[in-house]
Amino acid sequence: MTEAMSRPTLEAVAARAGVSRATVSRVVNGGDGVREPLAERVRRAVDELGYVPNQAARSLVTKRHDAVAVVIAEPETRVFADPFFALQLRGISKELTAHDSQLVLLLTEGRDDHARVGRYLAGGHVDGALVFSLHLDDPLPVLIQRAGVPTVFGGRPGWSEGSAPSETAAGAAAPVFVDSDNRGGARAAVRHLVGLGRRRIAHITGALDQTSAVDRLDGFRDERPDADPRLIVESDFTPAGGERAMRELLDNCPDVDAVFAANDLTASGVLRVLRERGLRVPQDIAVIGFDDMLPLAEQTDPPLTTVRQDIEEMGRLMARMLLGGLDRRGGDAAPGGGEPSGVVLPTTLVRRASA
Amino acid sequence: MTEAMSRPTLEAVAARAGVSRATVSRVVNGGDGVREPLAERVRRAVDELGYVPNQAARSLVTKRHDAVAVVIAEPETRVFADPFFALQLRGISKELTAHDSQLVLLLTEGRDDHARVGRYLAGGHVDGALVFSLHLDDPLPVLIQRAGVPTVFGGRPGWSEGSAPSETAAGAAAPVFVDSDNRGGARAAVRHLVGLGRRRIAHITGALDQTSAVDRLDGFRDERPDADPRLIVESDFTPAGGERAMRELLDNCPDVDAVFAANDLTASGVLRVLRERGLRVPQDIAVIGFDDMLPLAEQTDPPLTTVRQDIEEMGRLMARMLLGGLDRRGGDAAPGGGEPSGVVLPTTLVRRASA
């Protein structure tokens, strides 16, 4: 039973239905001006043969791919211990599915991978790209601009005017991004601690080569412009980094009575050190995180007060913006100019027991 | 500066290098029988024009796609609170990258999506598929077999002989899978508890429509063939499910002195209930999980003793098996017969404080 013959082609369907290839094509693609009896014959032939269009052939002529690349540029293991990107993916996937687009995942582990990604994007496999976790010195934006693929960034891109990809100036679309209100969320967190009567409020930052960390730090400074410099400790978004920073903090400022950690993972490290030193949370030291990453935030002891961002919605929105721009292609897909233009999603404070 | 012209084609490169398209093609694809001076001219032309092959055109003739679909069939939110699949993806991605293949992610949220996935797989977009999180009644295996795409399953497929996809009998390749030694890991966990002198050892199962849950239960039974039935409580791999099960357990068997939870998420729910009831871990009740999901397992109070499986390695291995089969396509890619054939990865007990 050598059923293993190659897939039926348009030609085969046309023959079976006794029509031309063009007619079959019309029916398969929505069947506009095709009279009903004919269309029906074609549909039956399609079913009987189990015909499925060959996407490569179709793309070759339409230049569309119904596929979007998702680029996650995280050299570190961190992302993978992090439900963050899973949630983004979920939001993206839902939206793409609604638009009949496929999700091509491009994970970059190191610098070597960047060239590969650039090549792929330039290869015209996809209709657009969604790019995450950019670091300040990341070569990716340049490669992407060069590839000439419509792109939406996740998180505010970090380049300053001078260091922006040069092609941008040449009239290319301005970078478009979706971000959370990191700064506002940080402000809310600090205000909450202040409202609790805390005086010595510290901040343990995230990796400052990412704008999310910078923005959260800025938010902290908005509320504590005159903070003792020793109350700001640089860290890296990881539990281990949080532990390290908290130890340093305790050594330098034993009177600290509140900590705003750059994310929940960091906060979990902070809590561990506090428990180890016999300090009570929140009585002795209040702790607040960022992300509302579940189940971690609920499972810590005590459960973590934190700033929630709607990660899945970010993903969904990114996809929607990309596809929206794609749909009206030919027109100006994005506002002109070189200044990043973006949508900023609100954050909300979630009160649990730690602050 | 209308640099926005369409990408250069082979033709353009050929013209620039003063050779034929065929020659350029040869150079681009490894440049076998092309004399060096010529090849060099071509390479320069490629660089100058920034030529990148159009994959659609290439696939159209080669019928290869250098792309693999990863299907994650998890209708529930659970996966996304779960670093599990992120780790799998990482392993897969690494391996695919090494083979110059792209990863196309297919997330199915509900039954409606299955048809879409089936269509995609049948559409010949990819060279193979990696499929996860199958449930016992999942229609996906059938669709996949019908699509005729080489496939490797993550986790032992759950169908029994009778309910196997019928096409399998027709001489198609047998299902191939990669799994962890769930049964062996469960046995090790229970033996550890026994070694601790525990007598009333309970098991809170995972969702029993997944083979991983069934296998862990079987492992438990191997060691406790005469267990009091009330010591086995069915659950669903979630923290909330773990809480529910633990409450039930405590109500029915107040003398329980050890719990083997089907995974770490479940164990975290168990710990929460225990803390709430004022029971000490491990003094009053020892708890052991499964997965070694970080950072959760380290962050619980007390840190969780658990059975580790190397999730990333599973992913890597799946990809390797698929691509290996692909490479020797034309031959028998998989052993004949309808019996699932698979590779089972070892698990190891990680001792922390909870047992």
Add this chain to the structure above:
DNA sequence: ATGAAAGCGCTAACAG
């Protein structure tokens, strides 16, 4: 070793 030519399967004018 290189070039010429024939498609891969499909869509998109253009005729009729």
Add this chain to the structure above:
DNA sequence: CTGTTAGCGCTTTCAT
């Protein structure tokens, strides 16, 4: 409305 006719950009015999 439906069929005919060109290609899309590439690989691949087959000549040379």
